[in-house]
Amino acid sequence: MTDVATPPPTPxxxxxxxxxxxxxxIAWELGVLSAxxxxxxxxxxxxxxxxxxAGSVVGAFLRAGGVRGAYEQQLSPLPTTYEEPAxxxxxxxxxxxxxxxQGATSEQDARARIGAAAQExxxxxxxxxxxxxxxxxxxxxxxxxxPYAVTAVDAVDGSFRVLRxxxxxxxxxxxxxxxxxxxxxxxxxxxxxxxxDGGARxxxxxxxxxxxxxxxxxxxxxxxPSPLGPWLDRAVATLRDGGSQVEVLVADxxxxxxxxxxxxxxxxxxxxxxxxxxQAERVADRIVAFWR
Numbered sequence: 001m002t003d004v005a006t007p008p009p010t011p012x013x014x015x016x017x018x019x020x021x022x023x024x025x026i027a028w029e030l031g032v033l034s035a036x037x038x039x040x041x042x043x044x045x046x047x048x049x050x051x052x053x054a055g056s057v058v059g060a061f062l063r064a065g066g067v068r069g070a071y072e073q074q075l076s077p078l079p080t081t082y083e084e085p086a087x088x089x090x091x092x093x094x095x096x097x098x099x100x101x102q103g104a105t106s107e108q109d110a111r112a113r114i115g116a117a118a119q120e121x122x123x124x125x126x127x128x129x130x131x132x133x134x135x136x137x138x139x140x141x142x143x144x145x146x147p148y149a150v151t152a153v154d155a156v157d158g159s160f161r162v163l164r165x166x167x168x169x170x171x172x173x174x175x176x177x178x179x180x181x182x183x184x185x186x187x188x189x190x191x192x193x194x195x196x197d198g199g200a201r202x203x204x205x206x207x208x209x210x211x212x213x214x215x216x217x218x219x220x221x222x223x224x225p226s227p228l229g230p231w232l233d234r235a236v237a238t239l240r241d242g243g244s245q246v247e248v249l250v251a252d253x254x255x256x257x258x259x260x261x262x263x264x265x266x267x268x269x270x271x272x273x274x275x276x277x278x279q280a281e282r283v284a285d286r287i288v289a290f291w292r
Contacts, residue, residue, distance in 0.1 A: 018055025021220025031276025112158030151198025
């Protein structure tokens with residue numbers, strides 16, 4: 001079951017959901033959004049923008065009206081204090097995830113177990129250093145005036161949190177928490193409490209957009225069934241059952257190839273951005289018609 005309520009949709013309302021996908025995902029989503037904006041989709045006029053992990057970064061640019069400039073920076077990246085993590089042994093991480101999930105009694109308990117494993121990671125940049133990097137990266141230090149939500153997971157009890165301006169958490173810290181991939185980086189503390197990537201529940205958390213008449217979901221990859229929370233297909237089915245119209249754009253094979261074998265590498269920025277723009281140009285008419 002989901003831990004986000006599903007109210008009936010309010011007529012005339014629209015939401016954009018931006019999923020996680022690392023450095024490559026940020027670039028790809030910016031490519032997608034730049035093409036859709038050029039085609040006439042005023043996505044910045046959404047009544048809600050929801051960002052998870054990479055999507056939390058991109059959502060800030062969307063709300064700030066800075067998609068075009070951010071896309072162009074993916075083509076000619078600027079120097080950054082971002083520190084790439086050591087190459088990830090995917091098999092070893094998958095084994096750690098599987099071990100952590102043994103005996104989980106619920107989705108929240110499963111997330112708590114992942115959070116506990118994440119707290120054992122102490123190498124690399126500190127959370128303050130990572131927050132400082134996001135402060136340099138984001139278009140503004142202030143939360144947008146229009147509704148914007150960033151997802152994260154409590155690393156202690158596994159509860160899901162949807163952070164908004166009214167919560168009083170600095171934007172760069174909320175985004176850093178949402179981007180804190182478990183077992184890759186250590187958790188980011190909010191009010192002294194550790195949080196991990198919102199992707200520890202779902203790579204998209206599309207059900208946060210419950211109650212909106214039209215929902216556009218932009219996802220860097222498909223999601224399979226998960227013990228952690230409502231994966232994409234399940235969330236979309238719930239939204240539609242509740243009366244929402246939902247359009248989903250998932251990275252195609254060409255875009256997945258552009259992500260390479262390490263979506264956290266800075267070298268993925270240009271190829272992923274170009275692939276996202278090319279994919280979106282092919283489907284722009286459909287998306288624009290849905291959005292309007």
